[in-house]
Amino acid sequence: MTQPIDTTAPTASYPRRCFGNGIPLYEAYHDHEWGVPVHGEVPLFERLVLEAFQTGLSWVIILRKRENFREAFAGFVPDAVARFTEDDVARLLADTGIVRNRAKIEAAIASAKAAVAFREAGGDLDELVWHHRPARHKRPRSPWDVQAKSAESIELSKALKRIGFQFVGPTTAYAAMQACGLVNDHFRGCTVGDALAKAQKEARAA
Numbered sequence: 001m002t003q004p005i006d007t008t009a010p011t012a013s014y015p016r017r018c019f020g021n022g023i024p025l026y027e028a029y030h031d032h033e034w035g036v037p038v039h040g041e042v043p044l045f046e047r048l049v050l051e052a053f054q055t056g057l058s059w060v061i062i063l064r065k066r067e068n069f070r071e072a073f074a075g076f077v078p079d080a081v082a083r084f085t086e087d088d089v090a091r092l093l094a095d096t097g098i099v100r101n102r103a104k105i106e107a108a109i110a111s112a113k114a115a116v117a118f119r120e121a122g123g124d125l126d127e128l129v130w131h132h133r134p135a136r137h138k139r140p141r142s143p144w145d146v147q148a149k150s151a152e153s154i155e156l157s158k159a160l161k162r163i164g165f166q167f168v169g170p171t172t173a174y175a176a177m178q179a180c181g182l183v184n185d186h187f188r189g190c191t192v193g194d195a196l197a198k199a200q201k202e203a204r205a206a
Contacts, residue, residue: 016190016191016192017030017031017190017191017192018030018186018187018190018192023060025060025063025064026059026063029063030192034178034179034186034192035178035179035181035183035184035185035186035192035193035196036181036196037180037181037182038179038180038181039130041078041124041125041126042075042076042077042078044176044180045076045078045111045112045125046070046076047176047179047180048111048160048165048168048172048176049069049111050062050066050069051172051175051176051179052104052107052108052111052166052167052168053069053098053101053108054175055167055171055172061099062099065097065098065099068095068097069097069098071097072091072092072095072097072098073092073108078111078115078116078119079112079116080112081108081109081112082109082116084112088109089102089105089106089109092105093105103167104167106166107166107167108167110165110166111164111165113164114163114164114166115163115165117163117164118163123163128159128160128163129156129176129180129182130182131159132153132155132156132159132177132182133177133182133183134150134151134183137183137184139184139185139186139188139193139197140185140187140188141187141188142187146185147174148171148174149170149171149173149174150174150177150183152177152182153170153171153173153174153177154173156168156170156173156176156177157169157170157172157173160173181196184196184200
């Protein structure tokens with residue numbers, strides 16, 4: 001289990017958070033989840049699906065509905081979601097606790113089937129995703145420095161599409177890379193970002 005990050009110390013140039021101030025749920029996500037390395041088929045599948053649902057919306061909307069999503073999508077276990085039928089699609093379209101978008105719902109089911117088929121063929125979703133972690137990454141100084149996609153996210157998008165994932169364009173793939181810790185896009189001076197960078201440096205030196 002990932003250890004909690006100490007976010008109590010302020011910084012000289014920036015607030016200790018680079019986003020989320022004023023919204024407790026968003027603050028907690030910033031402090032303890034965003035950019036922290038995520039491993040395992042189920043957690044990665046969840047992040048990829050939720051990032052797809054977030055397309056065109058604010059992430060805080062998804063955060064507020066995340067527990068409803070987890071219940072509606074059987075805990076994001078790919079094997080369970082892959083067995084969803086048209087009755088499940090109808091159920092999800094009637095569920096006000098999630099984002100009701102037929103294309104995204106059907107894409108999530110298709111992606112679950114792809115994840116199962118990939119595993120059964122000997123593939124490893126964790127390995128596939130983390131293979132696209134950049135060797136070097138420059139943390140942004142401000143929102144204007146944050147990129148929407150990268151060479152690695154373009155390749156990750158292609159790799160996921162090749163195995164059958166849907167709604168995983170380069171921008172969605174990059175958002176997943178940020179969320180899952182493949183890149184550390186916390187602004188320079190953000191306490192959490194600094195802690196993650198330090199942990200990464202220590203891990204490489206060990």
